[in-house]
Amino acid sequence: QQLYAQPRSQLPPEVQQALRDSTGSHIVVLTAVTPDPSTSDGARQILSQIRSQEVPGGDVLVTGETAIDQDLVDFVLDHVPAAVGFVIATTLVILFLLTGSVLLPIKAVLSNLVSISASFGALVWIFQDGHLAGALGFTPQSIDPAVPVLLFATVFGLSMDYEVLLVTRIQEAYRATGDNARAVVSGLARSGRLITAAAAIMVVVFLAFASSQIVLIKAIGLGLSLAILLDATLIRALVVPSVMRLLGDANWWAPKPLRWVHDRLSGRSIA
Known part of the structure; x- marks a missing residue:
């Protein structure tokens, strides 16, 4: 002044x-x-x-x-809840129409969120806290606001793809035998190699992005590869079958009104 x-x-x-x-x-x-x-x-x-x-x-x-970056962060934070809510709600409806179950769509969404949350945590540990800065060749910095958005959309879609492959095989076996325990084993055996092969291809592709010298691309590639690796090896191979085994016939339960809706739309019963 x-x-x-x-x-x-x-x-x-x-x-x-x-x-x-x-x-x-x-x-x-x-x-x-x-x-x-x-x-x-x-x-x-x-x-x-x-x-x-x-x-x-x-x-x-x-x-x-700085101002542009902060404005972008604020915009993302303002709109992400609605976008995430829309994705989750749509997923729940589609999976219910596919399986006729109330619990399986909820379990699928929760398992997907575990994979995504783990990848977010890994990115913070690696890029923001800088624990692998020397090995990966970058300067520790805050994560670009575009990274979590892209990770959520991509990982949620790929993880749900693996979930559908696994659950539909289990459902087919359950309809044929009426035995939930045998259906889980059969479904995992029939879809396991397919899920593993598909995930391995995606991990290799995303690791190629992680070799980039641009930190944004490196973070996206590494985050996607870690999320898919975790999802295919732990979530789909261990957690999902274990939960479905413990839930038993409750996997396929739905209230009568929802059961009626599913039967009318699919032309067949849940079991």
Whole structure:
């Protein structure tokens, strides 16, 4: 304020030129410089302090990498709950129409969220905390807001694909035998190699992305490969069959109104 209050004729020539370049009749442009990276907590704190300033008779507007990144994060946080809710609700409905079960769609969504959450945790540990920065050749930094969005959409879709392959084989065996325990064993045996082969191909493809020198692509590739590896080896091969074995015939239960809806749409009973 003292700088702008002084007569410009008393200022050094280079300062006068800088003021002419940064001021207009209704605007003043100021540059905030910080040694911190644009996505660091320090830079975001400075951004928050600037935006909290009140100028009588005017508005404070901020641009730059930090402001754009923060605006993107805020936008994602505002819209992600609705998007995630839509995906989960749609998945529950489609899986119910496929299986006629109430519990299996819920179990499928929860198991998918486990895989996704584990991949998010791994990315934070690797890229944000920087535990493998030396081995992977990058500088520790905050995770780009686009990464979790892309990971959620891709991993949820691929994981649900494996879930459908497994559950439909188990359901076919259950309809044929009426024995849930035997159906789980038969379904896993019939679909296990297919799921493993499909997952192995995807892991190799995503690991190729992880070799990129661009941190964003590296994070997406590594996150996807870890999520698919975990999903195929632990979730689909161990957790899902174990849960279905423990649930027994309750796997295929549905309230009478929903059972009627499923039977009318599919033309056959649950079992």
